[in-house]
Amino acid sequence: MGEPTVDRRTSLTAAPSPGVDEGTRTVDAQATTEASTPLPGGATAVTGRWLRRRRRPRKPRIWFEILLIAVGYWIYSMIRNAVPEQRTKALRNAHWVWQAEHHLGIAVEQSVNHAVNSVTWLIVAMNYYYATLHFIITIGVLVWLFFAHPGRYAAARLVLAAETVIALLGYYLYPLAPPRLLTSGFIDTVVVHHTWGSDSTGDLKSVSNQYAAMPSMHIGWSLWCGLTIYALAKAPWARILGACYPVFTLLVIVSTANHFWLDAFGGVVCLAFGYGLSCLWYGTAPYRLPRVVKEHGTGQAQPAGV
Secondary structure (H helix, E strand, O other), X not given: OOOOOOOHHHHHHHOOOOOXXXXXXXXXXXXXXXXXXXXOOHHHHHHHHHHHHHHOOOOOEHHHHHHHHHHHHHHHHHHHHHOOOOHHHHXXXXXXXXXXXXXXXXXXXXXXXXXXXXXXXXXXXXHHHHXXXXXXXXXXXXXHHHHHOXXXXXXXXXXXXXXXXXXXXXXXXXXXXXXXXXXXXXXXXXXXXXXXXXXOOHHHHHOOOOOEOOOOHHHHHHHHHHHHHHHHOOOHHHHHHHHXXXXXXXXXXXXXXXXXXXXXXXXXXXXXXXXXHHHHHHOOOHHHOOOOEEOOOOOOEEOOEX
């Protein structure tokens, strides 16, 4: 008597679940609101609900992601290498790009190429960097996202897929020879130093399109990796490496005479398209989505898994 009464149901409802972070609760609340909001029209309502479900962050499935990466890379390789090797047009385009860079005052690739080539250990390291890290680091970042940031994985992966599709269109519509294939004094550093990994030598020459230099996916993918690591990594040293990775890659592609500066700019444009598409689909940047998502029908956030 005389003591204030407390509504236990209100108290229990207001208490947040300790196993779910704020971002996850926000997504869950939004999903509940969307599910309870009636939509006019039969087919239109069903389509709208389906689209909203597709756009919500969800837990990635490892078997699906492995299959998607394998099929995606197979399609990428098939299309890229099936583009007719239009040598005359590709060389003409390369000369045009080189002249355009002269007019812009940025045509210093040849000087960089010759300067770095004079340091044997450095240029050999760059040759192997160009041939291997492009795939190793990109796959490594995808795996890290899958396990450490499953709620952001699909949106970040969409960026990578979209920029790659645009790059394939560039390879088909604008064949471009790399600087090393010009007769303008560039040095093909792989041929000179007999290192492994050149698309223009050995068995790779017969299966790879030599005139797919615009845009540079070495830049597009490395910049995606760098931005992802910088945005999501907690360790300062990891963020520093993430920021430096695309810068190192830019130096490598120019030093080895595999790309012009403008090829790199093309890679940046492709990446911007990928981020734009992902933001449009998910309603925000990939890195602002919740780190983990609550699996439908469960009471707590779920990590990535099978």
